[in-house]
Amino acid sequence: MAIAGKRRARVFSAAHLAPNILTMLALCAGLTSIRFALQSRWHMAVVAIVVAGVLDGLDGRLARLLKGASKFGAELDSLSDFVSFGVAPMVLMYLWSLQALGGVGWIVVLTFSICCALRLARFNTALEDVDRPPWQANFFTGVPAPAAAGLSLLFVVVSFDAGDTFWRAPATNAIWSLIVAFLMISRLPTFSFKKIRIRRDAVLPVLLVVAVLAAALASFPWYTLTALLVLYLASLPFAARSYRRFAHGEAGSLIGASDESEAEDLDAEDGEETQQDRAQPFPGPRDGGT
Numbered sequence: 001m002a003i004a005g006k007r008r009a010r011v012f013s014a015a016h017l018a019p020n021i022l023t024m025l026a027l028c029a030g031l032t033s034i035r036f037a038l039q040s041r042w043h044m045a046v047v048a049i050v051v052a053g054v055l056d057g058l059d060g061r062l063a064r065l066l067k068g069a070s071k072f073g074a075e076l077d078s079l080s081d082f083v084s085f086g087v088a089p090m091v092l093m094y095l096w097s098l099q100a101l102g103g104v105g106w107i108v109v110l111t112f113s114i115c116c117a118l119r120l121a122r123f124n125t126a127l128e129d130v131d132r133p134p135w136q137a138n139f140f141t142g143v144p145a146p147a148a149a150g151l152s153l154l155f156v157v158v159s160f161d162a163g164d165t166f167w168r169a170p171a172t173n174a175i176w177s178l179i180v181a182f183l184m185i186s187r188l189p190t191f192s193f194k195k196i197r198i199r200r201d202a203v204l205p206v207l208l209v210v211a212v213l214a215a216a217l218a219s220f221p222w223y224t225l226t227a228l229l230v231l232y233l234a235s236l237p238f239a240a241r242s243y244r245r246f247a248h249g250e251a252g253s254l255i256g257a258s259d260e261s262e263a264e265d266l267d268a269e270d271g272e273e274t275q276q277d278r279a280q281p282f283p284g285p286r287d288g289g290t
Helices: 002-009 014-038 042-066 071-096 103-126 134-138 145-152 154-162 170-185 200-219 221-279
Strands: 139-141 189-191
Touching (some): 042 154, 071 145, 139 221, 145 154
16 A cells, blocks of 8 residues: 555646646747857747747746646746846847957856846745745846846847847947846846736726737737837836835834834833832831931
C-alpha cells in the first residue's frame, strides 16, 4: 500500500503542469527572438518578445487559478524572464544599433541585463515579506521586466513605420536603454494590474475594447504597440501618485490608531487615579500641615 501511495504521489495532473508549460513556451519565444535577431529579421524578433510577454502574463495567473503555484515554477519563471526580457531584447538592440558603438554598446547591453537580474532578485525577495500591507500588491517596485523589455524596444517599433533615420541612432538607443535599465531597479512604484476587478455592468464595454484592440493590432500592429508603450509610460506618474495616496492613508490610520490607544491608556490612568483619590483619606497634620 505504501508503494502504491508513493507511485500515486509522483503523478501530476495536466492542469498543474499547464503554468510551467506556458513558462517554457515563453522561454522558447525569447530564445527564438535571439535567432530572428541574428538573421536580421527585426519584425519577427519583436513579435517573439511580445509573445513571450503575453505568455508570461498568463502563466502566473493560470497557476493561481488552478492552485498549481510551486517553488519550482517560480524559479523557472524568473529564469525565463531573465532570458526573454533581460537578454533577448538587448541582443536585438545590439545587433540593430548598439554594436556601432563598439565596447560602449556592449557595456549598455551588460548594464541592462544586470539590472534585469537585480530587479528579478529583488522581486523574488519581496514575495517573502509577510509584513507588507495588502494594498502594496497593487504596485511593483520599479518597472517590471516584461514592460522594460517592451520599452527598450520602443525605438525599434517606431522605426518600422517612421523609418530608422533618427530612431536607429546608436547614441540615442544607448541613452534610452540605460534609462529603462535604471527604471527597473528604481524605487518608482508602478501599477501591477493584478488586482483589477471589473464590475458586472462594465464587462461588455471591456470586451468591446479588447475586440477593438485586437483589430488594431492586426491592422496596424506597430502603431498600436507604440501607443500601448506610450500609454504605459504615461501611467508611471499616476502610479507614483496613487502609491503616495495609499501610503499617506496608511500612515494616517496608524497615527489615528496610536492616538486612540494613547487616549484609552490615559482614560485608564485617569480612572485609576480617581479611584485612588476616592480611597485616600483627607490629609491630616502629618501629611501636609505645619
